[in-house]
Amino acid sequence: MIVRNEQQMKSIREAAEVAATVLDRMCQLVAPGMNTYDLDQSGRRFIQELGAESACYKYQVGSRIYPAYTCLSVNDEVVHGIGSIDRVLREGDIISVDVCTRYNGYIGDNCRTIAVGKVEPEVQRLLEVTEESLYAGIREARLGNRVGKISSAVQRVVEKAGFSVIRDFVGHGVGKSLHEEPQIPNFGKPGNGPKLREGCVVCIEPMVNMGKYGVKMAEDGWTALSADGSASAHFEHTVIITSDGPEILSVPAGKESPALV
Ligand code: MF3
Numbered sequence: 001m002i003v004r005n006e007q008q009m010k011s012i013r014e015a016a017e018v019a020a021t022v023l024d025r026m027c028q029l030v031a032p033g034m035n036t037y038d039l040d041q042s043g044r045r046f047i048q049e050l051g052a053e054s055a056c057y058k059y060q061v062g063s064r065i066y067p068a069y070t071c072l073s074v075n076d077e078v079v080h081g082i083g084s085i086d087r088v089l090r091e092g093d094i095i096s097v098d099v100c101t102r103y104n105g106y107i108g109d110n111c112r113t114i115a116v117g118k119v120e121p122e123v124q125r126l127l128e129v130t131e132e133s134l135y136a137g138i139r140e141a142r143l144g145n146r147v148g149k150i151s152s153a154v155q156r157v158v159e160k161a162g163f164s165v166i167r168d169f170v171g172h173g174v175g176k177s178l179h180e181e182p183q184i185p186n187f188g189k190p191g192n193g194p195k196l197r198e199g200c201v202v203c204i205e206p207m208v209n210m211g212k213y214g215v216k217m218a219e220d221g222w223t224a225l226s227a228d229g230s231a232s233a234h235f236e237h238t239v240i241i242t243s244d245g246p247e248i249l250s251v252p253a254g255k256e257s258p259a260l261v
């Protein structure tokens with residue numbers, strides 16, 4: 001787990017602000033009739049306008065290279081959906097907009113699932129519970145706590161609501177690369193995992209299925225879907241652990257950091 005100095009923290013703060021600003025702008029564009037290729041292209045432009053780079057584009061896992069600039073996952077898609085001209089958003093859909101950017105040599109990563117127009121009450125509840133679980137996790141991102149405190153707090157909120165946390169993907173430390181130590185699962189026991197230290201920067205990101213937690217891979221080799229076809233939501237913030245407690249860094253320029261109480 002890497003501990004940052006003041007100068008590094010300043011750079012990381014700016015990087016996370018850029019990622020949050022792009023996410024905000026993209027979410028404002030989401031509407032019935034829009035296709036996810038155009039939304040991704042808007043993301044590409046916003047990232048460029050802010051002088052940053054996409055940390056997803058050409059991201060490599062084994063021999064696979066990610067072809068899009070942001071991850072756009074609709075309905076039963078859990079994570080890593082690829083924008084497509086054929087994927088036209090309709091009223092009642094949900095879409096997870098996941099933006100990770102490189103700026104100043106550092107990465108900021110954040111995600112939010114939003115409703116396209118009006119959605120069914122149970123789907124709306126999925127979004128609210130997943131966001132609530134993110135904040136429950138962030139509140140435990142404190143000096144001396146083990147990573148498992150975050151994990152178990154997320155899991156408790158999700159399972160109390162009758163939903164399931166994904167096992168196959170986890171949150172992560174972040175810095176010069178997108179995925180650093182430690183892993184931050186969204187399930188587990190409070191006493192598990194390494195202790196959090198001052199100056200650690202982590203991405204906490206609950207991924208929640210309305211049904212069972214199993215996932216399957218789409219034919220494109222990237223998009224993860226819920227195995228049972230149920231709707232899936234994903235919320236993520238980049239957070240730094242300070243002596244005063246957790247501080248959310250993925251806040252759009254000019255906006256207040258969300259309250260943690
Ligand atoms: N925010 C995503 C993550 O942390 C970004 C993945 S980049 C991709 O996993 F190329 F894998 F899509």
Ligand code: CO
Nearest residue numbers: 109203205236
């Ligand atoms: Co992430």
